[in-house]
Amino acid sequence: VDSSSSEIGEEGRRRRSRNEKKREAKRAVRWGMELAEFSPIQIKRILRVAAPDQQIFDALMLVKKLGRDVREGKRRQFNYIGGLLRDVEPELMDGLIQATKNGNHDMF
Numbered sequence: 677v678d679s680s681s682s683e684i685g686e687e688g689r690r691r692r693s694r695n696e697k698k699r700e701a702k703r704a705v706r707w708g709m710e711l712a713e714f715s716p717i718q719i720k721r722i723l724r725v726a727a728p729d730q731q732i733f734d735a736l737m738l739v740k741k742l743g744r745d746v747r748e749g750k751r752r753q754f755n756y757i758g759g760l761l762r763d764v765e766p767e768l769m770d771g772l773i774q775a776t777k778n779g780n781h782d783m784f
Contacts, residue, residue, distance in 0.1 A: 700762060700766075701758060702758075704758035705755060708736070708739075711723075711736055716740075726768055726772055727760075727764045729760065731760060732760045735757045
């Protein structure tokens with residue numbers, strides 16, 4: 677049985693390799709870190725388009741409240757946020773974050 681990354685699963689979706697899943701998880705954690713740099717208004721604007729889940733916004737507000745001395749807590753919180761963001765459309769999220777960094781609000 678060939679277990680390459682292009683194998684088709686029962687649902688008709690392509691099975692992802694372990695490394696691909698890891699890359700997606702790291703990308704979602706990076707999104708959380710980038711989102712935490714924005715103001716609450718900017719975060720709401722991005723999440724309203726990409727992932728309208730209040731739980732993600734609340735998790736981001738919590739990580740923004742944590743101080744510099746709470747490194748392990750922040751790391752764990754960013755991993756949690758990454759888990760919440762994992763199902764978001766990658767191109768959309770990257771575009772929204774980049775547009776917000778550039779001050780371009782036309783995507784919203």
